[in-house]
Amino acid sequence: MGYVAIADRDHEIEHHDPQTFITKYVWSQDHKVIAIQYAGTAIFVGVIALILSAMMRLQLGFPDQFSFINPENYYQFITMHGMIMVIYLLTALFLGGFGNYLIPLMCGSRDMVFPYMNMLSYWVYLLSVIILLISFFVPGGSTGAGWTLYPPQAIMPGTPGVDWGIILMLASLAVFIVAFTMGGLNYVTTVLQARCRGMTLMRMPLSVWGIFMATILGLLAFPALLVSAIMMLLDKTIMTSFFMPAISSMGVDSGHTGGSPILFQHLFWFFGHxxxxxxxxxxxxxxxxxxxxxxxxxxxxxxxxxxALIAIGGLSFIVWAHHMYVSGMNPYFGFFFATTTLIIAVPTAIKVYNWVLTLWEGNIHLRVPMLFAIAFIFTFIHGGLTGLFLGNVTIDLPLSDTYFVVAHFHMVMGVSPILVVFGAIYHWWPKITGKMYNETLGKWHFWMTFLGTYSIYLPMHYLGFAGVPRRYFAMGNTEFMPESAQDLNAWITMSALFVAATQVLFFINVIWSLTRGPKADPNPWDATTLEWQTPDTPPKHGNWGHDLPECHRWAYDYSVPGYEDDFIPQNVAADVAPAGRDHGGAH
Amino acid sequence: MEIGLIVLAIMLATLLGWLLRQSFNAQPWIAEPVEESASQAPFNARPKLVALTAFLAVATSFFALILSAYSLRMELGDWIPLTEPQLLWFNTAVLVLASVAFQWTRNVAVSGRASQIKPGLLLTGVLTSAFLVGQLIAWQQLNASGQYITSNPSNAFFFLLTGVHGLHILGGMYVWARATVRAFGGRDAAAVSHSVELCTIYWHFLLLVWLIIFGLILST
Structure with missing residues (x-):
C-alpha cells in the first residue's frame, strides 16, 4: 500500500462543522476547544492548589496566628496541593491542553484521529476533578496522607480524611487515569498516523516530540498508579492485605495481616518518577x-x-527507587539507582547546553514568551544541580526529610514547568484567541514571578542545610535550629503570598486581551511551524480550510543565508527557498 | 519489580529502536520536495490498529505490574498457596476455543465470505460469555469453601487478577457487541471486517494474559 496519510483521506474523516452552541463549545469534538476546556479546568484547580499553598505558608511563616489552620487542615492542604499540582494541573495542562492544541496543528492534520474519544477524555477528566473537589466537603474532609499516600498511615485512623477523603482520592486518580489513557492513545496515534504529507518524524517540531514522548511515558507509567490505587482501595474497603501489615492503632487491631508498605512505594514511584x-x-x-x-x-x-528526549524517557523507568533511599534498601540497589540517576543527567545536560548554544549569537527578541523560556533555563539548571546532590544515597539520607528536598523539587518540577506553561500561553495566545496581550503587563508578570519564586525557594535550600524538617506543622522546641530560621520562614511566606498575588496580573491580562486587546497578526512572531500558517486566526474547525498543508522542511529554518526573510515556514516548497547547509552553506 | 521492569524494558527497547531507526540517517535541515520524503513515510494509515497496539502496551504494563506485586508479596511470610478450583481448567479451554473461533471468523471475514461472519461472531460471543460465567462460578466455589478474598494474599491476588482480566474481556465484548449488531444489520461490511480483525488480536492477547496468570497461580 502506498503512502496515504490519513489527513489526505478527507472523505474518511468526517468533519461536519458543528452547528449549535452546545456542539461547538460544550460537547465539542474539536481538538482546539477540548484543549481550551482541558487548560481552563486545569488552571482552575491549579488556582485552588495555589491558595492551599498560601495557607500552608501562613502557618509556617507565622505559626499559630491563624485559628483556621490546625494540624489536620495543614496535612490536607499539603496533600491536595501536591496531588493537584502534579497530576490535575501539570499533567492535564501539558498533555490535555497543549498536547491537544498543538499536535494536530503542528503535524498539519485536521483533528485528532479519534475526536469522539478525545471529547470523552476531557469529560472523564472533569469527572475526576469533581470527585477530587467533592472530597473537600465530605465528613472528615479530604485525605491528609501526603501526596504520596503511603500506607499504612494513609488508611489508618488518625490521618485526616481516613473515612471518605482517601477513598475519593483513589477513585479520582483511577478515573483520571482512564481519562488520560483515552487522551494518550489519541495523541500517540495522531502523531504516528495523521501527519500531513512531508512531515517526517524528524521534521516534527520539538514541542510535538516532547509531548509525544511524555504521552508514551504516561501510558506505560500510569498503570502503576492505577494498580496501587486499586490495591489500596481494596485494603481500605474490604480489608485485604496487599500493603497493610498486621498493625494495631490505639490498642485496636486493624484486622490486616502481613502486607508490605514497601510494595506500595515501589509501585507508586514506578509511576512517580x-x-x-x-x-x-x-x-x-x-x-x-x-x-x-x-x-x-x-x-x-x-x-x-x-x-536526548528518547534517552531521558527510557532512563526515567529505572531510577524510581532513588525516592526510597530512606526506606532502606540493599546497598547494591542504592548504588545501582544512584548510578542510573546520575546518568540521566547526561542527556539532560545535553539539552541545557543546546538551549544555551541556540541563544549564542542569536538575534534575541526579549518578548514575554522568550523571557519565560530563558528563565526556565535558570530555574531548571538550579533544580537539576540539587538533583545531583540528592541522587547520591549518602547525601540524600540526611537531606531527605528537610526543606532542601522541598526546594529541589519545586525548582525542578514546580517553577520550571510553570514558567514554560506561562511562556507557552503567551506564545500561542495570539493564535488561540486571535488577540494580542498587553506586553507591559506580561513583562511585569514575568519579572515578579521569576524573582519572586527565587525569593521563595533559594532560602529553602539553606533551611534544609540547617536541618529544618519538612512536613512539620510547627517546629516546637527544636533547639538545633537557629532562631533566624523562623525569620527566613516569615520572609519565604511573604514572598509566596506576593508571587501568588501577582498571578492576578496574568488574569487581568487575559481579560484585557479578550475584551480590548488588538487583533493579532496570524504569525506575530514570524514562526516557521505549521500552526502559524493556518488560513484563519484562530483556526476554524478543520484547521486548514480546503487544502491540507504540505511540509517541505524542518521547523527551524530561521535566518537562512541568501533568503530575504529571516524565517521560512515549513510549508514553503524547497525550490522556492533554499534551505540549510546544502544551499546556504555558511552556518 | 523485576517482572514489570523486564516487560517494560522490552516494550521500551522495541519502541526506542524503532524511533532511532526512523531518525538515525535523517538530515532534517535539508529541505526536500514532498514526494521524495513522502516515500520514506514510515506508515500505512491504519489508526485503529496503531491505537489498539498502544492500548495493548498499556494493558501489558498494567498486568505486568500486578504480577510484579504478586511476586514481591509472595515472598512474605503469610503467603499460603491457593488451592485452585478445577473449573479453571475448563474455563481455560473455553477461552482457547473462543480465541480459535475468533481467528476463524477473522479468516472468513478477510477472505470475503460474509455469510459466515454471523455464526462466527455468535459462537465467539457464546464461548467468551461462558468463560466469564465460569470465572464467576469459580469465585463462588472459592467463597463456598471458605476461601474469601481477605483470607490470604494469594486469594486476594487471585480475585484481583481474575477480576481485572474479566473487566478487560468485558471491554472487548462491548466492541464485539457493536460488530455483531452491525453484522446483523447488514451494513458496513468493511467496518465489521475491520472490527473482527482488531477483536481477534485483542482476544489472543487476553488469552495469553490469562495463560500467564493461570500458569503463575498453578506454579505458586
Whole structure:
C-alpha cells in the first residue's frame, strides 16, 4: 500500500462543522476547544492548589496566628496541593491542553484521529476533578496522607480524611487515569498516523516530540498508579492485605495481616518518577521551540535534542527507587539507582547546553514568551544541580526529610514547568484567541514571578542545610535550629503570598486581551511551524480550510543565508527557498 | 519489580529502536520536495490498529505490574498457596476455543465470505460469555469453601487478577457487541471486517494474559 496519510483521506474523516452552541463549545469534538476546556479546568484547580499553598505558608511563616489552620487542615492542604499540582494541573495542562492544541496543528492534520474519544477524555477528566473537589466537603474532609499516600498511615485512623477523603482520592486518580489513557492513545496515534504529507518524524517540531514522548511515558507509567490505587482501595474497603501489615492503632487491631508498605512505594514511584518526566518532557520541547523562534536561530543539535528526549524517557523507568533511599534498601540497589540517576543527567545536560548554544549569537527578541523560556533555563539548571546532590544515597539520607528536598523539587518540577506553561500561553495566545496581550503587563508578570519564586525557594535550600524538617506543622522546641530560621520562614511566606498575588496580573491580562486587546497578526512572531500558517486566526474547525498543508522542511529554518526573510515556514516548497547547509552553506 | 521492569524494558527497547531507526540517517535541515520524503513515510494509515497496539502496551504494563506485586508479596511470610478450583481448567479451554473461533471468523471475514461472519461472531460471543460465567462460578466455589478474598494474599491476588482480566474481556465484548449488531444489520461490511480483525488480536492477547496468570497461580 502506498503512502496515504490519513489527513489526505478527507472523505474518511468526517468533519461536519458543528452547528449549535452546545456542539461547538460544550460537547465539542474539536481538538482546539477540548484543549481550551482541558487548560481552563486545569488552571482552575491549579488556582485552588495555589491558595492551599498560601495557607500552608501562613502557618509556617507565622505559626499559630491563624485559628483556621490546625494540624489536620495543614496535612490536607499539603496533600491536595501536591496531588493537584502534579497530576490535575501539570499533567492535564501539558498533555490535555497543549498536547491537544498543538499536535494536530503542528503535524498539519485536521483533528485528532479519534475526536469522539478525545471529547470523552476531557469529560472523564472533569469527572475526576469533581470527585477530587467533592472530597473537600465530605465528613472528615479530604485525605491528609501526603501526596504520596503511603500506607499504612494513609488508611489508618488518625490521618485526616481516613473515612471518605482517601477513598475519593483513589477513585479520582483511577478515573483520571482512564481519562488520560483515552487522551494518550489519541495523541500517540495522531502523531504516528495523521501527519500531513512531508512531515517526517524528524521534521516534527520539538514541542510535538516532547509531548509525544511524555504521552508514551504516561501510558506505560500510569498503570502503576492505577494498580496501587486499586490495591489500596481494596485494603481500605474490604480489608485485604496487599500493603497493610498486621498493625494495631490505639490498642485496636486493624484486622490486616502481613502486607508490605514497601510494595506500595515501589509501585507508586514506578509511576512517580516517570511522572516527573511526563511533566518535564513537554516543557523541554516547548521551550526549545520558544528559544529558537525568538532567537531567530535554528535549534542547536536537533537530532541530539530528539535522542536526548528518547534517552531521558527510557532512563526515567529505572531510577524510581532513588525516592526510597530512606526506606532502606540493599546497598547494591542504592548504588545501582544512584548510578542510573546520575546518568540521566547526561542527556539532560545535553539539552541545557543546546538551549544555551541556540541563544549564542542569536538575534534575541526579549518578548514575554522568550523571557519565560530563558528563565526556565535558570530555574531548571538550579533544580537539576540539587538533583545531583540528592541522587547520591549518602547525601540524600540526611537531606531527605528537610526543606532542601522541598526546594529541589519545586525548582525542578514546580517553577520550571510553570514558567514554560506561562511562556507557552503567551506564545500561542495570539493564535488561540486571535488577540494580542498587553506586553507591559506580561513583562511585569514575568519579572515578579521569576524573582519572586527565587525569593521563595533559594532560602529553602539553606533551611534544609540547617536541618529544618519538612512536613512539620510547627517546629516546637527544636533547639538545633537557629532562631533566624523562623525569620527566613516569615520572609519565604511573604514572598509566596506576593508571587501568588501577582498571578492576578496574568488574569487581568487575559481579560484585557479578550475584551480590548488588538487583533493579532496570524504569525506575530514570524514562526516557521505549521500552526502559524493556518488560513484563519484562530483556526476554524478543520484547521486548514480546503487544502491540507504540505511540509517541505524542518521547523527551524530561521535566518537562512541568501533568503530575504529571516524565517521560512515549513510549508514553503524547497525550490522556492533554499534551505540549510546544502544551499546556504555558511552556518 | 523485576517482572514489570523486564516487560517494560522490552516494550521500551522495541519502541526506542524503532524511533532511532526512523531518525538515525535523517538530515532534517535539508529541505526536500514532498514526494521524495513522502516515500520514506514510515506508515500505512491504519489508526485503529496503531491505537489498539498502544492500548495493548498499556494493558501489558498494567498486568505486568500486578504480577510484579504478586511476586514481591509472595515472598512474605503469610503467603499460603491457593488451592485452585478445577473449573479453571475448563474455563481455560473455553477461552482457547473462543480465541480459535475468533481467528476463524477473522479468516472468513478477510477472505470475503460474509455469510459466515454471523455464526462466527455468535459462537465467539457464546464461548467468551461462558468463560466469564465460569470465572464467576469459580469465585463462588472459592467463597463456598471458605476461601474469601481477605483470607490470604494469594486469594486476594487471585480475585484481583481474575477480576481485572474479566473487566478487560468485558471491554472487548462491548466492541464485539457493536460488530455483531452491525453484522446483523447488514451494513458496513468493511467496518465489521475491520472490527473482527482488531477483536481477534485483542482476544489472543487476553488469552495469553490469562495463560500467564493461570500458569503463575498453578506454579505458586
Amino acid at each position: 516517570p511522572e516527573v518526566y511526563i511533566v518535564a518532557l513537554p516543557a523541554f520541547g516547548i521551550v526549545s521551540d520558544l528559544l529558537s523562534t525568538h532567537a531567530r536561530k535554528n535549534i542547536f543539535g536537533y537530532r541530539m535534542m530528539v535522542w
